[in-house]
Amino acid sequence: KPVFPSQVMEAIASVLQKSHPPEGRLLIVDDDPQVLDIIRTLLEPWGFTLTLLDDPRQFWDTLEKSAPDMLILDVEMPNFSGIDLCQVVRNEPRWSNLPILCLSAHTDAQTVQQVFAVGADDYVNKPIFGPELVARVLCRLERSQITRKLANIDPLTGIYNRRKSLQDITRLLHLAERQGKSFYFAVLDLDHFKQINDQYGHDIGDQVLSELGKLFKQSFRDEDVVARWGGEEFVIGLYGITSKNALKRLNNLLETVSQLQFSGINHPTFSITFSAGIAEYPKDGHDVQMLYRAADAALYQAKAAGRNQIFL
Ligand code: GH3
Ligand code: MG
Ligand code: MG
Numbered sequence: 001k002p003v004f005p006s007q008v009m010e011a012i013a014s015v016l017q018k019s020h021p022p023e024g025r026l027l028i029v030d031d032d033p034q035v036l037d038i039i040r041t042l043l044e045p046w047g048f049t050l051t052l053l054d055d056p057r058q059f060w061d062t063l064e065k066s067a068p069d070m071l072i073l074d075v076e077m078p079n080f081s082g083i084d085l086c087q088v089v090r091n092e093p094r095w096s097n098l099p100i101l102c103l104s105a106h107t108d109a110q111t112v113q114q115v116f117a118v119g120a121d122d123y124v125n126k127p128i129f130g131p132e133l134v135a136r137v138l139c140r141l142e143r144s145q146i147t148r149k150l151a152n153i154d155p156l157t158g159i160y161n162r163r164k165s166l167q168d169i170t171r172l173l174h175l176a177e178r179q180g181k182s183f184y185f186a187v188l189d190l191d192h193f194k195q196i197n198d199q200y201g202h203d204i205g206d207q208v209l210s211e212l213g214k215l216f217k218q219s220f221r222d223e224d225v226v227a228r229w230g231g232e233e234f235v236i237g238l239y240g241i242t243s244k245n246a247l248k249r250l251n252n253l254l255e256t257v258s259q260l261q262f263s264g265i266n267h268p269t270f271s272i273t274f275s276a277g278i279a280e281y282p283k284d285g286h287d288v289q290m291l292y293r294a295a296d297a298a299l300y301q302a303k304a305a306g307r308n309q310i311f312l
């Protein structure tokens with residue numbers, strides 16, 4: 001009995017009560033083009049980016065190129081079975097967290113157990129029951145997106161953490177190289193923050209960090225990198241702008257920050273400043289590590305020169 005996508009969508013949407021399904025890229029490998037067609041019909045309406053492959057020998061290339069958020073693998077295929085592919089993927093640390101769903105016409109205990117033994121996360125029987133496949137894919141992608149988001153966010157400030165900023169900066173550096181664009185990397189360190197903690201308490205210190213983190217994030221474009229590097233240190237990555245503008249943006253931010261009034265409990269209001277060093281790609285370095293070192297050296301100079309200033 002055919003299942004129409006609109007019916008599937010309605011059915012699943014009412015169950016999950018989701019107005020925004022998770023986004024994602026899926027790689028689907030099945031030697032039967034008819035099955036690929038059915039899966040396309042089921043998943044396309046959800047807005048996923050689909051890569052369909054009927055030859056498992058091209059799997060590795062396709063995996064690298066399509067960089068999927070989830071894999072759907074048929075178990076019974078010539079040359080390489082879904083079990084083989086699953087094993088290979090799990091042996092590669094880069095793909096160790098990639099959600100994998102296996103499809104098989106075999107429902108015997110041995111097949112099902114083997115699927116999970118080689119590292120698959122889920123299993124769906126053939127012939128495919130449309131709503132089941134859709135529901136399993138949606139839930140799996142949503143779970144992994146929540147996990148990924150949590151892993152990238154600094155809990156105190158709610159902005160990105162060092163881990164995520166390293167990924168984003170690396171991506172922007174590749175882009176800057178390919179497109180011949182500029183990239184500026186700034187390290188910001190709050191001035192005399194130990195005194196703030198000593199004077200007003202650690203909780204107030206935390207509040208200051210949280211407010212400043214959010215302000216930093218708001219003060220730049222979506223394509224810029226803004227992250228808490230650790231402690232009272234933040235990093236900002238600016239893509240495709242002039243050195244003059246990079247400096248201006250950071251000086252504007254410093255101006256805004258220094259005019260903020262914070263209030264401690266039973267204390268008069270206080271204000272805070274930061275110092276920053278900026279490094280320029282590729283002049284000061286080609287990778288994050290070199291750029292960080294250069295920016296940190298400039299930061300040190302800014303501190304030594306009296307704080308509350310930015311050195312490029
Ligand atoms: P400088 O101007 O030289 O940077 O002086 P500073 O006092 O800011 O520098 P220092 O590196 O000596 O101290 C940083 C302080 O930041 C010490 C630490 O207690 C505080 N700090 C780091 N992380 C946190 C945090 O998550 N919450 C709070 N409240 N304080 C933090
Ligand atoms: Mg097959
Ligand atoms: Mg510091």
Ligand code: MG
Nearest residue numbers: 189190192303
């Ligand atoms: Mg310090």
Ligand code: MG
Nearest residue numbers: 189190191193
């Ligand atoms: Mg400091």
